[in-house]
Amino acid sequence: MAIWENFEGLHVPLQPPTPVRPRFSLTSDILSYRKCPRQYRYFGNDGFVPARSTQAFYGQIIHQVLDRCHRLYRGLLGRPLGTLATDEDLAAFFLEVRNALRSHGIRAANDDVADQAEEVVKNFNAIEGPALYPRVHDTEFRLERNREDYVLRGVVDVIARQEDVTRIAGPLDPGTMEIWDYKGSKRIGRATADWKNYEWQMLVYAELYRLRTGTFPARAIVYFMNELEGVSRQKGRPQSATLDVNITDERVSEALVRFDADAHAIMKHRVDGNWPLPSAPPDTDTCNVCDVRYSCPTMNPPGTEPTYRIRNPFERPGRAGRRRAVAPGAIG
Secondary structure, X not given: OOHHHHHOOOOOOOOOOOOOOOEEEXXXXXXXXXXXXXXXXXXXXXXXXXXXXXXXXXHHHHHHHHHHHHHHHOOOOOOOOOOOOOHHHHHHHHHHHHHHHHHOOOOOOOHHHHHHHHHHHHHXXXXXXXXXXXXXXXXXXXXXXXXXXXXXXXXXXXXXXXXXXXXXXXXXXXXXXXXXXXXXXXXXXXXXXHHHHHHHHHHHHHHHHHXXXXXXXXXXXXXXXXXXXXXXXXXXXOHHHEEEEOOOHHHHHHHHHHHHHHHHHHHHHHHHOOOOOOOOOOOHHHHHOOOOHHHOOOOOOOOOOOOOOOOOOOOOHHHHHHHOOOOOOOOO
């Protein structure tokens, strides 16, 4: 009798495939979608690579250089514990990170942008470093939560102890920690959509932190790095540089509902292929670096003079400039 005959008539039922939950990042998915669904469709969902990654350059170089400052202070870069980065150290960090980003096709729009980023980080290091670095518990702190049908992820730039508990001995209390998020921009107005988005982002971070530790953080702080441009280091932190987000159960629940709605909208659009236009024109910086701005109905309504017009390479720049309407600071 052949061995295979022992298994004749044996039927193994097929197991239904386990659905894979999509993973959404708070910043690169949810906030990008909220800023401009059309832009997110091409670059966040379809996987097209922007021709110019100028916005990515500014944020990444600030975050990566500051992460090196924290590692230097913690004695992880071959220097003694408690070493504060000097301006010379920061210049070396900038060159290292800028070269690494360039190898991945991420470049500054021009040298002025790179110089600005270097200036604000040097000022941050001088103004905040002596008081902040000793309190830092962790950097690039990854948080994740399983929602009903997707996974929500985020990365907190800094987890730091509150100033009044820094010297207390014993185990760390998660409820005395602060979460910090760096923004490579100027402070924005309270009436803007980005202000609300930043608050919701920090409230969701607070909830992800609570699920990880069992309690909300003591504070949630947004730091607007470009408020440090041109400031005097001796005067300390400008009052406009930080946004302290009030954390309550009610506000956290509201933020989660908003983000749930956006996640479900993205999943719906992925299925039906119908991506909406932004309900209102995004900020100028977002549109100026967008590779699909020339065909955007929001910025170039039919029957009107287009905000963005593809430049004829044979036109003289002066003549082309007189014939087109361009948003302030726009890149044609």
